[in-house]
Amino acid sequence: MITYLFIGIFLLFFMTAALAPLESLGWWAGWSREAGKKGGAPPLEMESEKTDADEPDFYVIYLSGIGAISGDSFPEEEYPFLRGLEERLPTAKIITDVYPYSVTNNGLTGQRFFANIWKQIEKMRFKNPNSVLSLLVNLRNALQMFVSADRRYGPIYNLGIANEIYRVLLAHGYRPEGKRPIVLLGWSGGGQIAIGAASYLAALPSPIYVISLGGMLSDDPGLEKLTHLWHLYGVADPLQALGGVLYAGRWPLTPDSPWNSAMANGLIDIICLGYYTHNGKGNYFDMETKLPNDARGRSHGEKTIDTIEHILADQKLIVRVDNAANSAPGREAAPRLTDEFSIQGATS
Amino acid sequence: MIQDFLTYLEHLFLAIRYALTLEPRLFEVVLRNPSANSVVLGIVFLAGASTLLGQSVVLFVNRVRRGRFVFSLALNGVMYIVSYLVWGATIALVGRFLFNDPPSFAAVIRMVGLSTAPLIFGFFILIPWMGPFIGRVLNIWSFLILINVVEYGFQVSLFYALVCVGLGWLLMMLLNNIIGRPVVALRNRLWHTVMGSSLDASTEDLLLQFSQADDAPELLRGGVRQ
Numbered sequence: 001m002i003t004y005l006f007i008g009i010f011l012l013f014f015m016t017a018a019l020a021p022l023e024s025l026g027w028w029a030g031w032s033r034e035a036g037k038k039g040g041a042p043p044l045e046m047e048s049e050k051t052d053a054d055e056p057d058f059y060v061i062y063l064s065g066i067g068a069i070s071g072d073s074f075p076e077e078e079y080p081f082l083r084g085l086e087e088r089l090p091t092a093k094i095i096t097d098v099y100p101y102s103v104t105n106n107g108l109t110g111q112r113f114f115a116n117i118w119k120q121i122e123k124m125r126f127k128n129p130n131s132v133l134s135l136l137v138n139l140r141n142a143l144q145m146f147v148s149a150d151r152r153y154g155p156i157y158n159l160g161i162a163n164e165i166y167r168v169l170l171a172h173g174y175r176p177e178g179k180r181p182i183v184l185l186g187w188s189g190g191g192q193i194a195i196g197a198a199s200y201l202a203a204l205p206s207p208i209y210v211i212s213l214g215g216m217l218s219d220d221p222g223l224e225k226l227t228h229l230w231h232l233y234g235v236a237d238p239l240q241a242l243g244g245v246l247y248a249g250r251w252p253l254t255p256d257s258p259w260n261s262a263m264a265n266g267l268i269d270i271i272c273l274g275y276y277t278h279n280g281k282g283n284y285f286d287m288e289t290k291l292p293n294d295a296r297g298r299s300h301g302e303k304t305i306d307t308i309e310h311i312l313a314d315q316k317l318i319v320r321v322d323n324a325a326n327s328a329p330g331r332e333a334a335p336r337l338t339d340e341f342s343i344q345g346a347t348s
Numbered sequence: 349m350i351q352d353f354l355t356y357l358e359h360l361f362l363a364i365r366y367a368l369t370l371e372p373r374l375f376e377v378v379l380r381n382p383s384a385n386s387v388v389l390g391i392v393f394l395a396g397a398s399t400l401l402g403q404s405v406v407l408f409v410n411r412v413r414r415g416r417f418v419f420s421l422a423l424n425g426v427m428y429i430v431s432y433l434v435w436g437a438t439i440a441l442v443g444r445f446l447f448n449d450p451p452s453f454a455a456v457i458r459m460v461g462l463s464t465a466p467l468i469f470g471f472f473i474l475i476p477w478m479g480p481f482i483g484r485v486l487n488i489w490s491f492l493i494l495i496n497v498v499e500y501g502f503q504v505s506l507f508y509a510l511v512c513v514g515l516g517w518l519l520m521m522l523l524n525n526i527i528g529r530p531v532v533a534l535r536n537r538l539w540h541t542v543m544g545s546s547l548d549a550s551t552e553d554l555l556l557q558f559s560q561a562d563d564a565p566e567l568l569r570g571g572v573r574q
Contacts, residue, residue: 025408146476
């Protein structure tokens, strides 16, 4: 009896995994209801009248982790982080309404066959964030992340996501001729999807930067097309480390892979944040747990935001906050990125 | 009629189970069962269709309609049957040349057909990241069954079974290069007619091909205003 149960669960998992690419493949083949959204972005009425002055200095597209249910439903812990980021980057437009686990930006609670089930899971997760059923969301989205990283499906999946990012950018006032930089901030699975989408977003005249927060990154061909990638990780985060194990293109044995070529060409910086976990206490968004031995007594989440701010300042996307920070009583000067963090990659 | 079909399904599942587990009773199914031919054909057809389903990304990227998609799966099932008939005949020929008292031609072809049973799980090749690995495992499994059936069918040792399969493979290569070319060309033409692309086109090639389509995403068309 137990043997049959195990076989059943095993087969169910394999069937689910085998069906994972079909959403994006069906979209491309024109089989799905959402296929019509494949075409170009809809024209915006005010688009032609907008000028440089109307645009923010740069755009930050936040691509959430595999716990996201839709473009506006993330795990609870991410909201304070996003609010903090908005406060620290006043000249940027921070966009959070791209759902990176659907090529049509259709959240799990959107127009889907199983939408009602996902809605119930979403409600349960609000009551109990550690609910076992919410793991189904993670499983479903993790499979989509693997679809993005798979060389067979990635070109289709990442095209769909890039297209949605472009649509959302236009809807938020982006004008290609303005050439404003685009920063893709990908957390966990969103990191992989960000480098995949960068492959197509590189067709835009804007520089494309990717910041991966504990992302499980593959050796995606998009790495060779983006302007720069910063991979932020914690030493207690084994999931981000899996990327270096699961994808042979990241092994040193394959020097010509996109990952190793991008590393050799100085397109990737790997930044260790310290003792960060992937989930739970001490994760990248944790605004409560204080960092051990931090001179400024910051929490994990605050240091993550600081690091992002440093990176953007180094790229001259924002004015260095040293003066503002120093003017506040009791705050020390913000050190240079290379002073504070252990950076591997082109600079090491 | 329905009873016959249910009996057929029962024999089919039994044969698949025996083949997958390298069960010796498998050979009774092949040698004595009156519906052995149709059971083996069923296995090979399912293996062919399932394998194409596992590799169906090429169909999706070609934007084939649902009807053509199903037709392609069926077509691949038939193509598999034809190629396994040839493969089975090759093994039977080599066995006849190498060993004394070989089983009948038809029995060998049936046994070789059974070795495709693991490929019934070919649709698992769809699984992202680990699918290609699963495909290799299924091929190795299929090879082990083939060795096993040759050992039993010709009543020879593992070494001679390996020699027989190896020589059969060489003969197939030879046939492919001498008389197989028109057949392969015909198959490719048939495929091209149904799909509109060649069998070995990569996803990138196909995306490039569709980049000028009216409903192609703007980023793909390269029509982004600068």
